[in-house]
Amino acid sequence: MSLLVVGSVALDSVETPAEVRENILGGSAVFFSYTASYFTSVRLVGAVGEDWPEEHTRLLASRRIDTSGLQMIAGGKTFRWRGKYQPNMNDRDTLEVHLNVLESFEPVLSAEHRRAPFVFLANGSPRLQTNVLDQLSGPALTVADTMDLWIRTQHDELMRLFRRIDGLVLNDSEARLLTDDENLVRAGHKVRALGPRFVIIKKGEHGAMFFGEHETYVMPAYPTPHVVDPTGAGDSFAGGMMGFLAESGNFEPRTLKEAMAYGILVASFNVEGFGLDRLRTVERPDIDRRMAEYRRMLSF
C-alpha cells in the first residue's frame, strides 16, 4: 500500500571527528523516503529552494519515490543544517540551522496524496503536522515524529496532535523531557497515555523500545563497528518501519514488531556512511541478510 511522508528536505553539513562533509543531501523526508522505498512506493511531500541540485530529485525518483509533492519555492533557499558529532558519535551539537523555505511552508496535498493509507508526519511543527492530518481522507495508519523544540514551544498543539495519531516516534531524551521521568519504561507508558495507540522510543546506539496496548518490548541496535555519520538514523528507522508496514498492508502487533526490527536494521546501514552514501550501496537482499543475522543474534 502506498505511503506518504511529509517532512524536511535539506542540505546538511556534517562534522565528525574523522571528516567534514558540506551540503550533502539530507532531511527527514529524504532519509525516510529512501529507506521506505526498499519496501514500498513512497510519496514525498516537502519544499526546496532554487539552490536545490536537480540530481537529488533524480536520485529519489530513481527509487520508488513519487517526487511530485516536492515543491520548489521560487526565490527561496533550501533548508540547511550543520551539526557536529562528539567523539562518542551519539551526542551532537547543532551549529547552524537555516529554515529558509521551511519557514513558511504550508503543504497542500494533491487528491492522490490525500488518499494515502499509510502516513508519516516527519519531524515538523505540530501545527504543520495537524494541517497535514486535516487534509487526509481516512488514512489507515498515521505515525508522527517530534522533537524537543516543539515539546518546549508548542506543547498544547502537540497534546492535541497526540490525540489524533496512531503512533508516535521520539527519542529517549525527548521522552524524558515530555514526561519529566528519567525511567524510559515509565516515560514510554506516560507518553502513550497522552493519546497515541503506540509509542516508540529511539535510543540511538542502544536500539528502540515499543509501548503498545498489550505489550512493551525493547530491541537492541544492530551492533555495527562502522559508525560514520548517525545523521538521519531516526528517520531511516521510521522509513524502514513504515515501509515494511505499508508493504505488509497491516499493523497487527506481530507486523509492528517485525517492522521495528526492519527499522533498526535499515538505520544500522544508514550510520555506516555520510548522508545516503552507505544506503546507496544497499539493496533489499542486503537488508534481509542482516535480518537473518539479527534474528540469530536474538535467539537463544
Next chain:
Amino acid sequence: MSLLVVGSVALDSVETPAEVRENILGGSAVFFSYTASYFTSVRLVGAVGEDWPEEHTRLLASRRIDTSGLQMIAGGKTFRWRGKYQPNMNDRDTLEVHLNVLESFEPVLSAEHRRAPFVFLANGSPRLQTNVLDQLSGPALTVADTMDLWIRTQHDELMRLFRRIDGLVLNDSEARLLTDDENLVRAGHKVRALGPRFVIIKKGEHGAMFFGEHETYVMPAYPTPHVVDPTGAGDSFAGGMMGFLAESGNFEPRTLKEAMAYGILVASFNVEGFGLDRLRTVERPDIDRRMAEYRRMLSF
C-alpha cells in the same frame, strides 16, 4: 558443578533521589553469590571485620552458599562504600570508600576451594586476582571482572591477567577507557584481542554485548519500570550468568548465550530494591517466568 567467587563483602550506604540507606549488605562477592545460588552451590571467599553483623552470614548460609571462606579479620573493620545516584539512576558518584580489611586481604584457598571447576574473580586488584588464579588446580572456566581504577593503576598486571583468564566482564566506560575506542563493537573486539576468549560489555540499563571467537551479539536489559537501586547489578549479572553455566556444567556458545540472558534477568530483579531487598523476595520460578517473557519480547 560448584562455583567459586572471590571478591568484596561490604557494608554499603546508598543515596538515591528517593531514599538513603545506611550500612546495608553489599559487595561484589555477596551480590554474585546470592544470585548464583539460584542455580548452583557457591563457595564464597572474602574478608570482613569485627563490625560484621552475623545475621548477614546467616542469610548467605541459608542459601546454597558455603561461607567457610569468609574470613573475619580480628581487630579489622568491614569494607565500606558510600555512593550517590544521579536522577537518571545510571550514573553514580562514589562519596566514600574505606577499604579497611580489604587493604591487606590475601585470600588463601582451602583444598576444596582450589578444586572448583567454575571460578569468578570479582572486581579486585589484578595482583589479588592473579594470586587466586595461582592457587587453582585446573579450573574449567575462569571469568574476571575489573574496573577503571585497575586499568589506570595496574595496567601491566591486568594485561598479564587477561592472558590467563577465559572470560572478562567489564562495563562500557571501562571498555572505552581500556581501548581508547568510543565504538563499543570495536572496543569489545579489541579487549578480546588482549587475551580473554570471550568478553562481555555491560551497558547498564541498555543490556550487554558478547564478543566471542565466532559470534558477537547484544541483548537488551529487561525493561523494568522499578529501578530503586542499581548497586550490585553488574555482580548480579555475573552471578546469574556464572551460576547458570555452573549448573549446566558447560560453556558451549549456546549455553553462554542463555547464561547471559539469565544474568540480565537476575540483574533486573536486583535493581528493583535496595541491596538484596528485592532478590530476597525472588525465587527461581520468578526468574523463569521473567525469562519466558524476555524470550517472547525478543522473538518476532
